[in-house]
Amino acid sequence: EADIYQTPRYLVIGTGKKITLECSQTMGHDKMYWYQQDPGMELHLIHYSYGVNSTEKGDLSSESTVSRIRTEHFPLTLESARPSHTSQYLCASSESLGEAYGYTFGSGTRLTVV
Amino acid sequence: KQEVTQIPAALSVPEGENLVLNCSFTDSAIYNLQWFRQDPGKGLTSLLLIQSSQREQTSGRLNASLDKSSGRSTLYIAASQPGDSATYLCAVGDSGTYKYIFGTGTRLKVLA
Numbered sequence: 001e002a003d004i005y006q007t008p009r010y011l012v013i014g015t016g017k018k019i020t021l022e023c024s025q026t027m028g029h030d031k032m033y034w035y036q037q038d039p040g041m042e043l044h045l046i047h048y049s050y051g052v053n054s055t056e057k058g059d060l061s062s063e064s065t066v067s068r069i070r071t072e073h074f075p076l077t078l079e080s081a082r083p084s085h086t087s088q089y090l091c092a093s094s095e096s097l098g099e100a101y102g103y104t105f106g107s108g109t110r111l112t113v114v
Numbered sequence: 115k116q117e118v119t120q121i122p123a124a125l126s127v128p129e130g131e132n133l134v135l136n137c138s139f140t141d142s143a144i145y146n147l148q149w150f151r152q153d154p155g156k157g158l159t160s161l162l163l164i165q166s167s168q169r170e171q172t173s174g175r176l177n178a179s180l181d182k183s184s185g186r187s188t189l190y191i192a193a194s195q196p197g198d199s200a201t202y203l204c205a206v207g208d209s210g211t212y213k214y215i216f217g218t219g220t221r222l223k224v225l226a
Contacts, residue, residue: 006157033214043203043216059213090157097212099165102148103205105158 003027006091006106013081013113021076021109023091031094032074033103036060036087043090049074081113116141116208120217127194128225135189135220137204142182145207149178149189152201152219161202162189166209194224 004025013019025032034047035058045058049068063085064078074093078085091106117140127133137147146165150158162171162178164187170179177190187204201219208215 042218045213048213088155092158097145097207099146099167099207100163102146102160102163103158103214104160105150107157108155110155 004091004093004104004106006089006109008109009107010110011112013111015080015082015113017081019078019081019111021089021091021111023074023076023106024072025074025093025104026072027093027095027104028071029093029095029104030071031097032068033092033094034058034064034066034074034076035090035092036062037090037108038087047076081111083113086111086113116144116206116210116215118204118206118215118217120202120204120220122220123218124221124223126223126225129194129196131194131224132190132192133194133222135191135202135222137187137189137217139185139187139206139215141208141210142185143209144182145209145212147178147180147187147207148205148214149176149187150203150205152203154201158203191222194222196224196226199223 007022035043044060046062047066049055090108092103121136148163149161164180175192180187201221203219205214205216
């Protein structure tokens with residue numbers, strides 16, 4: 001049973017629309033992450049958060065924004081979707097940073113912008 | 115800058131074979147290494163996590179080893195089954211940045 005939930009699972013939307021991808025976790029993890037992955041390609045970190053009211057940009061530049069108002073919730077927003085935003089977006093969380101702590105991923109949101 | 119490479123990029127084997135997937139990283143300053151499985155169009159499922167102080171971890175038919183000094187990890191899958199077909203990703207927890215760096219994956223197909 002997944003402890004990190006992403007909605008929607010699939011989204012097809014027109015150019016220029018504002019969208020929010022939801023990510024919630026029930027594990028009380030402080031650390032949360034957003035990755036972008038094109039089909040057959042590697043994962044790229046686009047945003048991360050180490051706690052409430054803390055957000056940072058990742059290694060891959062993205063036009064999206066994130067917020068972390070509650071520990072369990074880390075939504076990603078695109079103000080004006082474009083076809084170049086078509087990709088899979090994966091959310092992950094981790095209890096802490098350190099040897100014993102790994103990542104737990106959600107099922108992903110596959111976004112298509114037409 | 116930490117780089118993670120996985121070889122081979124793709125692998126096709128008959129059912130029942132034992133197989134080894136390789137992961138190499140350029141900087142030995144890691145705090146752990148995690149192996150994941152990804153089915154097409156899905157998220158990542160954690161398989162094994164090896165702490166930097168450990169040499170190997172086992173779960174069922176899977177065994178992962180870690181050699182930090184040589185910058186390598188292997189994932190051993192015993193008696194492969196068609197249900198093992200997926201992409202396998204390794205990720206290293208980089209001690210310098212405290213970020214996970216992912217490899218590009220090995221796409222495995224097990225033929226019935």
